[in-house]
Amino acid sequence: MQYKKLAFFFGAIVTLGSCSFFGDEAGDTSEIAAPDREAVPAGTTVRLLTHDSFTVSDGLFNTFTNETGIEVEVVQAGDAGELVSRALFNAGEPEADVLFGIDTTFLQRGLDGDIFRPYQSPGLESVPDELELDDQHRVTPIDVGDVCVNYWTDGVATAPTSLDDLTDPAVASSFVTQDPETSSPGFAFLLATIARYGEDGWEDYWQQLADGGVTVTSGWTEAYYGEFQAGGGDKALVTSYAGSPVAEVLFADPPVDTPPTGVLVDSCFRQVEFAGVLAGTEQPDAGALLIDFMLSETFQADIPLNMFVAPANADVPLPDSYAAHAATVEDPLILDPADIEANRSEWTQRWAEIVLR
């Protein structure tokens, strides 16, 4: 008899779902006008929701606090996908004021979810037009990180120079990439192949990679440190970032002058990372001021050696050690965020059918 009560309890939890008492609240999505610094009350704290890879130098936000009187609290929410999910799940009732870390591949989903309020920062003047992917300024470009195939220099007979080189079975079999459905660089690399070979050609390309014995992992760490030679594995090529060799030098052990890895520039897919004020925030002005700060020279100059991506502000010079070891990508592969979102499911599903059979 007692079990009936128990079953009822469990049942109640499950079925409660069908009757909703949490309404769908849409936050205010109107444009934020030029923020008035004086209007922000003293002692305001602005919350920045971002991914786990977000790193800045110690005390970087002190500059912002000194200028505006606003404190910054950083909330890290897992990887890029988890970050976007959390923001969409709480759309309209955000847990923070500003989000940083939504990239080209997820952008449209965030825009469709109405999670941002438009704001046109004066700092955008220094940002190249091609990085501004939303003409309504709901998001602001902060950095540029190209996803590229990296290779272990001592592990390849000759350095690959084009995407086509990877289809050679000898190369494909020592290449490890990530599942596009669960990994941000994995998805970017799939997009790179679609941008290069087009709707008609990319499936063929992947068929050749699959026939050649490409390895696929669930995430970046499993690929880089589980399969790639950097982690003691036996794969000589891995999907990573244009800035990865910079980190390989900065965190080398023992110290080195040249990175043990190289970048296949032909494979690079451009990922712009954006920040935006979250719809529903109670302090849009403070949020807008933080966006301004993130485009300022102070913040932008701090990006390269902490997050190993390039600043969006074209006026900010790259640190020497970054410029020396990061790949220069003149002509990256690009796709329109709306196209990406419209085809995402279909592409990843087709990919799975070809590669994971």
Place this chain on the structure above:
Amino acid sequence: MDSAVGRDRAPLIGRSLRLSAGVWRRLLAAMVTAGVPVVFLTLLVIWPLIAVLVRSMAGVGASDVLEIVGRPSVRSVLAFTVWQATVSALGTLCVGLPIAHVLARYRFWGRDVIRAVVIVPFVLPTVVVAAAFGALFDRFGLELDRSVWAVLAAHIFFNVAVVVRIVGGFWARVDQRPAEVAATLGAGPFHVLRTITVRQLAPVLAGSFLLVFLFSFTSFGVIRVLGGLRRATIETEIYRFAIARQEFEVAAVLAGIQVVVVAVLAVVTARFQRRHADIGNRADRATKVTTMRQRLHLVVVCCLAIAVIGVPMAVLVEQSLTVGTGYGFGNYARLLERSPLLPVSAAQALVTSILFAIVAAAVAAVVGILASIAIERGGPTGRALEAFALLPLGVSAVTLGFGYLVGLTAFDLNRQVWLVPVAHAVIGLPFVLAAMVPALRSIDPRVREAAAVLGASPRAVRMTVDWPLVRRAIATGAGFAAAVSIGEFGATSFLARGAGSFTAPLAVFRLLSNPGQQLRGQALALCVVIGVLVAAMATLIEYRRDDGVSLL
């Protein structure tokens, strides 16, 4: 006559007054023992679950739910999930029981070491263990990567401690006379095992089966890293639908299925768990190895333990000591410096982990003691507690994490640093219960009655009869709670995250998400230190000198 009546009446009134005071006290005790765990589980499990499921299902009708449940893909995923969890749990019992048996039977050098080391895998990050497994498979030319066998092997590796420590702790104290009598009367060892020992140990066997099943049921990293990409379980599907596809309603329905499985499981195993355990009351009965046969038995089982646990860990230690082209302690020395990628040094993160583990173990022990008293008392509250306590192990970390996000933000609790170890304790609670409830049930009621007849108050009975008998079980459970806390990375990562709550596993993951040999070396060294720390903590909590000095 009058005076006689008066004499009779006066004590009667007095007794009824005393009785009512006793009733009140018992009621109060019942309210505390049941109330504290109920409030604890409601706030940290049930309420967040309701909150997340309700929000995810907003605007979704019953027909949509039925459509999702009816999908063939959902059914095959559910079947695989239950299958692999069952096989993993049975496999863990098969590997764990011989080790538990040897630890219970024999006194030998290294007994405490095995007991300590066996818990280490429990806290190691999957990514790191997977790399160690991969290196091992390569070395022996095995093509086990990305197969269901790799998943099962990893589940056994991670969970063997549950069987060895929980079952082993009781086995040493089981009454061996029935088995000896049976053997004398000519029963073979397997017959004795089946007819006597298994029955004696049924509640702890069922309890540890349940824990391993639930761990494998909701295991995430092992499936994703070792299982191959499209080997989906309910847990990985919840993640996929919630994180990659943002189809929250599908994730919520899958989470509901998890809840139902936990409920069914709780009901099915309750029969075994409620059985009176014939254990717990006795001192450690292990003896020195004397005959050649016993020595051989010991050596064989120790080799099994070393093969299952020792070898992958040795690979990890070797990797952590690799510096450049040689060996050294450079990676360990670097733990003291702060890497620019981390908000605090790895050493500081370790300190935070230790503090959290102590709080989590203490909270889990206190709540566990109260809950197990309520469970032993039985009744609907006890049964409900027994089942609900399993929920945090049986529902996915993503679900619970989003639940914390929705449910606790309402009370502005989600940013409180102290809530992190308390949430760890929720996950440690089932371990305390699995160890403690059978111990409480094993107490012969006649001993209590005898104590009561001799004039002991209920509290005195608890302190003098119950406490010494269950002390060790609490220690075993608290040791696991500490380990769970040190290793936990899922749901609680949705809670406060800043320098003050930056734990060692977080540091490992952060270090491993950037290129650079230094970072990898540091991460591996940190894993080894975490392992040593867990072994030390679990041993310390259980430690008891012969003169009775102990933590508990």
